[in-house]
Amino acid sequence: MDKHTLIEKLKSMAASPSASEPVKQAVKVYLAVLAVEQVAVNNLIAVLEDNIVDIDELMETSQNTEHAIKYFGVEGAKKFAENARALKAAGAKYCNCMACTVALEILDNKDVLRG
Amino acid sequence: MDKTENSEKRALIDKLKAMAISPSCCPELQKATLSYLSAVAFEQVAVKSFLASLNEAVDMSHQTLIEKVKDMAVTPTCCPVLRQAAKTYLSALTAEKNAAKNLLKEIEADISDINHLVAFSHSDRAVEKFGAERAKIFAANADALKASGAKFCNCFACTTAREILAEKNVLLE
Numbered sequence: 001m002d003k004h005t006l007i008e009k010l011k012s013m014a015a016s017p018s019a020s021e022p023v024k025q026a027v028k029v030y031l032a033v034l035a036v037e038q039v040a041v042n043n044l045i046a047v048l049e050d051n052i053v054d055i056d057e058l059m060e061t062s063q064n065t066e067h068a069i070k071y072f073g074v075e076g077a078k079k080f081a082e083n084a085r086a087l088k089a090a091g092a093k094y095c096n097c098m099a100c101t102v103a104l105e106i107l108d109n110k111d112v113l114r115g
Numbered sequence: 116m117d118k119t120e121n122s123e124k125r126a127l128i129d130k131l132k133a134m135a136i137s138p139s140c141c142p143e144l145q146k147a148t149l150s151y152l153s154a155v156a157f158e159q160v161a162v163k164s165f166l167a168s169l170n171e172a173v174d175m176s177h178q179t180l181i182e183k184v185k186d187m188a189v190t191p192t193c194c195p196v197l198r199q200a201a202k203t204y205l206s207a208l209t210a211e212k213n214a215a216k217n218l219l220k221e222i223e224a225d226i227s228d229i230n231h232l233v234a235f236s237h238s239d240r241a242v243e244k245f246g247a248e249r250a251k252i253f254a255a256n257a258d259a260l261k262a263s264g265a266k267f268c269n270c271f272a273c274t275t276a277r278e279i280l281a282e283k284n285v286l287l288e
Contacts, residue, residue, distance in 0.1 A: 001282040010218075013275035019225075023272070026214075026221040033207075033214040040200075040207035044184070047200040098186075099193040106183050109175045113184075 003115050007034070038114070045110050048103045053095035058084050128152065132189050136202055152189045177288060181208065215286040222276045227268035233257045 001009075013019055014027035053061070062068055062084035068077035087096055094100055106113065135148040175183070187193055188201035227235070235241055236257035241250040260269060267273055279286075 001278075001285060003285050006279060006282055006285050009275050009279050013222075013272050013279065016270070016272040016275070018270040019272040023218075023221050023225045023276075026218040030211075030214040030218040033210050037204075037207040037211040040204040044200045044204040047197050051194055051197045097192040098190040099197070102183050102187040102190070103197070105175070106180055106187065109180055112175060112177055113180045115177065 007031070041114055045107070045113070048107055048110075052100050052103050052107070053097075055084075055088050055092055055094060058095040059088055129185070132185050135189050136198070149189055149191050152186075181205070212287065219280065219283050219286065222280060226273050226276050226280075227270075229257075229261050229266055229268065232268040233261050 010027050010030070014024045019027075062077075062081040065077060065081075068080050071077075072080050094104060131148050131152060135145050135152065184201050184204065188198050188205075193201075233254075236250070236254040241253055244250075245253055267277060
């Protein structure tokens with residue numbers, strides 16, 4: 001049974017006259033908390049989609065020397081720019097930092113996360 | 116590394132993640148923890164990418180994805196807005212699992228077994244609730260149900276409750 005079917009069963013059980021008050025209350029609480037979780041997961045997915053850095057954005061950031069130096073220092077900024085160029089040359093579409101890599105994996109499976 | 120060492124390391128890493136995203140973690144400790152977790156995560160991504168290259172389609176379970184959300188939230192390149200969204204989601208998820216556990220406990224406690232049903236159907240409370248005539252029918256039905264070998268009440272709420280309990284892992288995982 002999938003989660004959606006189970007939730008429909010919970011609702012019909014709670015609506016039945018023979019369900020006890022504590023069960024009805026627990027179903028109500030559960031459904032309310034579930035709704036909050038659904039809002040949080042949709043928000044997370046929206047923020048993930050907004051924050052993945054595509055390769056052109058990465059190139060632009062890496063070329064902004066002042067900005068890159070602030071984060072990585074002079075040597076680090078140089079390496080960052082070289083890596084961004086190499087990544088683009090290799091045909092990558094997105095930044096390959098840990099956060100972006102994992103974010104892409106999560107977005108590829110967002111329906112699983114939504115449940 | 117054997118399986119026990121692996122799961123011990125995983126448990127320790129989970130503790131480090133929880134500590135690093137806790138509001139009371141001092142900046143120095145957070146920085147050192149994030150730096151270590153980042154190195155571990157890079158290693159894991161490298162291994163997973165290699166494994167994925169051997170077997171292209173990677174379907175992930177809900178649990179794996181939750182681990183990924185945790186991994187992502189502790190990387191140094193994760194922006195604060197995304198880190199906050201991940202934290203909010205993980206808290207909401209924990210609240211949902213707690214509510215599910217409480218709900219299942221209530222459901223388990225509420226299913227009437229056949230002896231309880233028969234006792235109730237012959238009680239004054241049944242007369243109070245259904246009236247004398249309907250209580251008589253109710254008691255006859257309960258007796259017939261017990262005679263047929265049923266172990267539980269067959270009202271809609273109890274029947275649905277048992278179906279839900281049989282699939283409780285769907286709510287807990």
